[in-house]
Amino acid sequence: MQKTTVAIVRYETPLESVRKAVTLCKGLDHMPEKARVFIKPNIVFWTRAAAFPKWGVITTSRVIEDMVVLLKERGIDDITIGEGMVTMDPRDIKTPAHAFESLGYGILKKRYGVKYLNVMERPFEKVDLGEGVVLNFNSDILHSDFVVDIPVMKSHNQTHVSLGIKNLKGTIDVSSRKKCHSADPARDLNFMVARLADKMPPMLALFDGIYTNERGPGFDGRMRRSNLLIASKDVLSADLVGAVVLGQPPETVPHLVHAAKNHNRPLDLSDVEVVGERIEDVAAYHEYDFQYAGDENCDLPVPMAKEGIQGVFYRKYDLSMCTYCSAVNGLILSAIRYAWKGKRFDDVEVLTGKMMKPTPGKKKTILIGKCIYLANKDNPDIQEMIAVKGCPPKPMDILKALHRAGIDADPGLFENFEQLPGFFMARYKDRPEFDESFFRIQ
Numbered sequence: 241m242q243k244t245t246v247a248i249v250r251y252e253t254p255l256e257s258v259r260k261a262v263t264l265c266k267g268l269d270h271m272p273e274k275a276r277v278f279i280k281p282n283i284v285f286w287t288r289a290a291a292f293p294k295w296g297v298i299t300t301s302r303v304i305e306d307m308v309v310l311l312k313e314r315g316i317d318d319i320t321i322g323e324g325m326v327t328m329d330p331r332d333i334k335t336p337a338h339a340f341e342s343l344g345y346g347i348l349k350k351r352y353g354v355k356y357l358n359v360m361e362r363p364f365e366k367v368d369l370g371e372g373v374v375l376n377f378n379s380d381i382l383h384s385d386f387v388v389d390i391p392v393m394k395s396h397n398q399t400h401v402s403l404g405i406k407n408l409k410g411t412i413d414v415s416s417r418k419k420c421h422s423a424d425p426a427r428d429l430n431f432m433v434a435r436l437a438d439k440m441p442p443m444l445a446l447f448d449g450i451y452t453n454e455r456g457p458g459f460d461g462r463m464r465r466s467n468l469l470i471a472s473k474d475v476l477s478a479d480l481v482g483a484v485v486l487g488q489p490p491e492t493v494p495h496l497v498h499a500a501k502n503h504n505r506p507l508d509l510s511d512v513e514v515v516g517e518r519i520e521d522v523a524a525y526h527e528y529d530f531q532y533a534g535d536e537n538c539d540l541p542v543p544m545a546k547e548g549i550q551g552v553f554y555r556k557y558d559l560s561m562c563t564y565c566s567a568v569n570g571l572i573l574s575a576i577r578y579a580w581k582g583k584r585f586d587d588v589e590v591l592t593g594k595m596m597k598p599t600p601g602k603k604k605t606i607l608i609g610k611c612i613y614l615a616n617k618d619n620p621d622i623q624e625m626i627a628v629k630g631c632p633p634k635p636m637d638i639l640k641a642l643h644r645a646g647i648d649a650d651p652g653l654f655e656n657f658e659q660l661p662g663f664f665m666a667r668y669k670d671r672p673e674f675d676e677s678f679f680r681i682q
Contacts (some may be wrong), residue, residue, distance in 0.1 A: 245584060246472040246481040248517040251450050255605025258306035258446070260502050261471040264515045267444040268314060275312055275385035276318040278441075279304065282391040282407050282448075283325045284457050286339040291662025296453030296463035299390050300678040303346045303448045303469075308352050316354060319467055320347055322380055324359035324410045326563050328632055328657075333361060351681075354656055364413045369435040370502075373427075377439075389475060393449035393468065394456030395528035398559055399433060400493040403482040404445040404475040408436040414564075421562040422596040423615075429559040430627050434498035437475050445478040446471045452486070454526040459661040460570045466680040467675040468522055476503060477512045484509070486523030496526065532556040544577055550582075551585030552576055552647070553602065561593035564632035565609045571660060572608070572638060575649035579642070588645045591616065598622050604645045609633045619655050 247264035261266060271277070281299035286292060294631045299455040304321065311319055327335050339364060340346065346356040357380065364376040381387060391407035399406055402545040409417065420432040437443070449468030453461040470485065472478035476499055480490045490496045490507040500507050533545035541552040554576065572590070590604040594611040600621045607613045610631035616622065626641045628634075635654040653660070668674035 242475040243511050243513040244472060244477040245513050245515055246470060246474075246477050247515050248481070248485070248519065248522060249469045249471070250517060251467040251469050254302060255306045255309060257469060259310060261446065261516070262307075262310055262444065265471045265473060267446070267471050267473050268310065270365060270442050271314070271316075271386045271444070272442075272581060273315070274318075275316060276383075277316055277320070277386045277388060278381045278384035279307060279319065279321045279388045279390060280381065280407060281321060281323055282402075282410070283323045283336075283339055283343075284410075284460065285326050285661070286335050287658040287661050288335055288338045289658040289662055290337075291659075291665055292342065293459035293661040293665060294676075294679050295451040295460060295465075295665070295668060295674050296392060296394065296456065297459050298449050298679065299392055300450050300679045301681050303390060303446070303450065305344070305348060305681055307390065307446060307609040308348060308354055311388075312352055317353045319352070319356060319608075320380060320384070321348070321356040322359050322362075322411070324378065326567055328564070328567060328635075330360065330414050333358060336360070344584060344680060347681040357410055360413070367393060367439050368470070369438055373435055375419065375432075375436075376413040377416075378411045378413075381411050381440070384441050387443040389443055389445045390448055391464070392451070392453060392456075393447050393470070393482060393486060394453040394461070395488060395526040396457050396530055397455055397530055398429060398557070398561075399495050400488050400528045401479070401486055401496075403447060403479045403484045405437045405479055405495065405499060405599060406433055409433065410439065412436075418562050418611075419566075420558050421594070423560045424564065430494035431498055433495040434502060437499075437547070438502070440475075442497055443475055444471065444475075445475040447478060447482055449485075452526060455528060455530060458566075458570070459664045463668060463674070464524075464526075466524065476500065476505060480507065481510055481512060481519065484519055485523050487523060488528065489490060529557075540576075543574065547577070547580065548582070549577070549580045549585075551587055553587075553589040555589070555591060555596055555598065558593050558595055560595045560611070562611075565592055565611075568608070568633060568638060568657075571635065571653065571657060572642070574660070575639075575642060575653050576647060578653070579647050579649045581648075586646045588647065596631070606645055607643050608638065609643075
């Protein structure tokens with residue numbers, strides 16, 4: 241059996257640590273000469289507010305520049321960095337531009353001739369991924385000669401882990417992203433995500449684990465300084481190893497189960513050779529799930545339930561809730577938490593995604609987003625419907641819905657939505673291991 245190689249390297253020094261990881265896995269040996277190279281970082285979310293989401297959320301600029309240097313050393317002149325980040329307004333091009341400049345990509349352009357682009361401003365092409373799955377991918381990555389896939393190492397509250405394959409979701413258009421969050425339980429998010437790498441050009445997967453994210457993918461996760469790099473020229477092999485390093489056995493990660501089956505690969509790493517560090521020496525369990533405590537008084541995340549909040553039933557998200565509604569999920573929960581003054585709410589149920597059905601007997605039902613509204617707009621079990629029909633739902637419309645339901649949410653939370661990431665990231669202030677310089681190009 242011919243084994244694929246996956247390198248695990250501890251991040252110690254700029255450039256040389258990335259060089260070691262790439263060299264150990266021979267990650268550029270299959271790159272064509274004079275290749276057009278597309279680098280796919282992970283910039284899942286951004287805000288133009290002063291404090292932006294970074295550690296464990298966004299690929300470090302340090303690893304991006306180190307990778308660019310290695311490509312230049314091989315005579316590669318055509319290098320493009322491309323990402324399609326989540327914005328609450330799909331027409332927003334200022335926020336991605338601000339992200340690219342803040343992360344130093346403009347300096348990379350001047351220093352190395354690198355191009356960078358927002359894939360949402362570029363053409364897309366339909367790609368048939370088999371079994372009736374057709375998604376629209378960015379044309380630039382499809383027509384490159386070589387891809388360098390650089391995700392952040394994260395556990396993920398829907399897909400268990402977010403690594404190389406999942407990172408490619410940032411190259412499909414908005415309609416395809418929503419399609420991935422299907423209400424069909426047989427063709428769900430994991431079924432879709434498993435196929436994202438199947439029609440890609442030759443690839444190097446390089447995982448940035450300088451900072452890792454527990455219960456990611458966003459800024460409300462728990463960040464760690466892990467100082468790890470994982471690299472392979474086979475993205476599925478890298479994902480299998482990365483999952484184990486995050487404490488998530490591949491056989492428990494549904495999209496990796498699908499991907500391994502699609503490619504006739506075992507899940508036990510028996511066809512993978514790990515070089516560099518040993519898995520058992522670097523693995524650390526990263527919880528992926530947010531526990532909910534559903535009972536007759538409330539259905540909320542466990543920490544909120546322990547505070548004694550009663551009379552609100554915010555059902556746990558499912559795989560059909562897409563990224564755009566996920567972006568406001570934490571905002572709504574925070575608003576409910578701060579609105580609690582010890583008096584029971586009036587049996588308010590909140591539904592999200594595409595699949596949830598109302599519970600008979602609840603007095604007020606808030607429907608967050610167009611999808612859940614269309615699924616339940618005629619449901620006779622709803623006594624009083626409070627619908628937020630937007631796609632994505634607008635923060636101020638959510639505020640009005642909460643107020644109508646008798647939840648006196650603070651308008652400031654919604655008016656200053658862009659400040660929310662800074663609130664979470666403030667937890668890491670003055671901790672020297674959380675270093676801003678990793679996200680700057682010097």
